[in-house]
Amino acid sequence: MSIAPLAAVPSAHRAAPVFRGRIGPDARSGHYAVPHRYRLHLSTACPDGLRLAVGHSVLGLETCCPVTLLPAVPDRPDGGHTALRPLYRASAHHYTGPALGPVLGDDWSGRIVSTHAPDILRDLDRFRQDGRACLYPAGLESVVEAVERMCAEGIGEAAQRAGRAGSGPDEQAAALETLLDTLGRLERGLGSGEYLVGDRLTAADIGLWVSLVQLDTVHRCHLDASAVHRIAGHRALWAFARRLAARPEFGHHLDLDGIARRHHGRCQGLEAAGAAVQILDWAGHAADGSDASRR
Incomplete structure (x- = not known):
């Protein structure tokens, strides 16, 4: 699996940068699938957040990868969340834009792994518990x-x-x-x-x-x-x-x-x-x- 560096990727669809780090198969990836290292920050009022919350539950990740719920309506005038600002500031030098969710954060480093919801759901699939459905079955x-x-x-x-x-x-x-x-x-x-x-x-x-x-x-x-x-x-x-x-x-x-x-x-x-x-x-x-x- 190709692992993108932890860097902000410009997006035409949102005011904040999109981080596209990926979780890989082992320690050589930098970010790898280890329990209790990562945390999801999301609002279930947001379609991306709802999709991730459902996928997280289907995969049975409640203890493996905890979730921090964000308010439905962001609490800052710029449309961002105060609770996410430390993550954005640690991940992008001198960051002044809105701190938007959803975010997959790395609790070990205090930085953002990804803000790209489709990538996050695919990477969460690496953590699924025994007997749980595979969200992206091989061959399909x-x-x-x-x-x-x-x-x-x-x-x-x-x-x-x-x-x-x-x-x-x-x-x-x-x-x-x-x-x-x-x-x-x-x-x-x-x-x-x-x-x-x-x-x-x-x-x-x-x-x-x-x-x-x-x-x-x-x-x-x-x-x-x-x-x-x-x-x-x-x-x-x-x-x-x-x-x-x-x-x-x-x-x-x-x-x-x-x-x-x-x-x-x-x-x-x-x-x-x-x-x-x-x-x-x-x-x-x-x-x-x-x-x-x-x-």
């Missing part, structure tokens, strides 16, 4: 990654464009068709099975679930009711989302109030009629899963 990595791209581009980005204030009607209609086409392709890929790739849970399922959470709790607020009804028509996908929400590894991390506060704090769009058409009762399904796990 490219399929899992293709689903992750579909979720990011065909659901997340397309839904944003479809509901963006100031976009022309043609642009919004094209984005909505991209979104619906992606949902249809994923629903056909799910078929009658329980999971998207193979017969076990993978990172593809986690990515799709988080995308559906965002679609129903954030993006539908900027879509018209007709569009939301068309989205809700993909019944197998929403049954999939409901089923996973009832699993403690998923539903336990749902912070619906935090997602709403983060959305209202960041969003500059206009609310549309779709805001009143909730597709799933996320809180209810998560509570059902918690009740079942206690019985």
